[in-house]
Amino acid sequence: MAALDGKHALVTGGSRGIGAACAKALLAQGATVTIAGRDSAALGNAAQTLGGKVRTLVLDVCDEAAVQRAFAQLGAVDILVNNAGQxxxxxxxxxxxxxxxxxxxxxLGGTFHCTQAALPGMLAAGWGRIVNIASTAGLTGYRYVSAYTAAKHGVIGLTRALALELATKGVTVNAVCPGFTETDIVRGAVANIMQKTGRSEQEARAELAANNPQQRLVQPEEVANTVAWLCMPESAAMNGQAIAVAGGEVM
Incomplete structure (x- = not known):
């Protein structure tokens, strides 16, 4: 049996990038996976690519009422990966x-709403894994993204507070903090640098990669492998952690 056979995982922002990579990694461990997002077509394409035991859910995580309705229809969620972000x-x-x-x-709000909706089922089962995709921006300061940085700091604070609250309940709560990763967000940042500075795409990508001591962008699969590990039954002692996947950018 695979480590996560019989477990149902929900990955928000699951149609692309880190979310899709997380879905793939959890499927490989035997979980049934639901990917959620706002774009129905993108979800359908991702599900077709992923294959396996994948369901899709059109959902705006900012809409509290919609989140509650969706979770009521989903049934038990054993693993929640709060990846939706902007x-x-x-x-x-x-x-x-x-x-x-x-x-x-x-x-931050989307993480709050989805966690509140998933948690009662986890507590009833006496087992659960919540993994919040934060950012190295949640561990340090970044120029020109003050709102994003503040929100990701909030995600890490929520992670730590909830981890303590649930420490004896069989539910763990952790955060994974990627550095600059090959995703749509980074591609947008590259385009923004090119537009404002006149630099080439290669130069813009190099500027972002320079934040990583390994001098490269992180790959979504590297983040997903960390997420999958945190979801394993054997990772029960991992709780309240904010793990940087960033080549040594934050120590």
């Missing part, structure tokens, strides 16, 4: 209140 770059004084709220709603 980044907007702007100097602090040019960050609008709307952008601030959006970053908090998607990155």
């Amino acid at each position: 980044a907007v770059a702007a100097p602090f004084l040019k960050t609008s209140a709307a952008q601030w709220r959006e970053m908090l709603d998607v990155n």
Whole structure:
């Protein structure tokens, strides 16, 4: 038997990038996986690519009522990977209140809503794994993404507080903090650097990769492998951790 046979995992933002890689890694360990996101077509394409025991769920994690309805229909969720996220770059004084709220709603609010919806079933079962995809931005400061950075710091704070609250309940809560990773968010950052500085794509990518002592972008599969490990029954002692997957950027 695979390590996660009989477990149902929900991955938010699961149609691409880190989310899709997490779904693949959990499938490989025997879990049944539901991938959630706002784009029905993208979810369908991802499910077709992933194959296996994959279901799709169209969901806006910012909508509390929609999250509650969706989880009521899903049945028990043993593993929750809160991956849905978004980044907007702007100097602090040019960050609008709307952008601030959006970053908090998607990155922190979505984690809050999905965790509240999944947790009762985990507590009833006496077993559960919650993995929040944060960022190295949640462990340190990044220029020009103050709202995103604040939200990811909030995700790590929530992770630590909830881990202590649930420590004797059979449910673990951890955060995984990728550095600059080959995802749509980084591709957007590259495009932004090119537009504002006139640098080439290669130069822009090199600027982001320079944050990593290994001088490269992290791959989604490297993040997903860490997530899958945290979901194993044998990882029960891992709780309240914020693990950087960043080549040594944060120590």
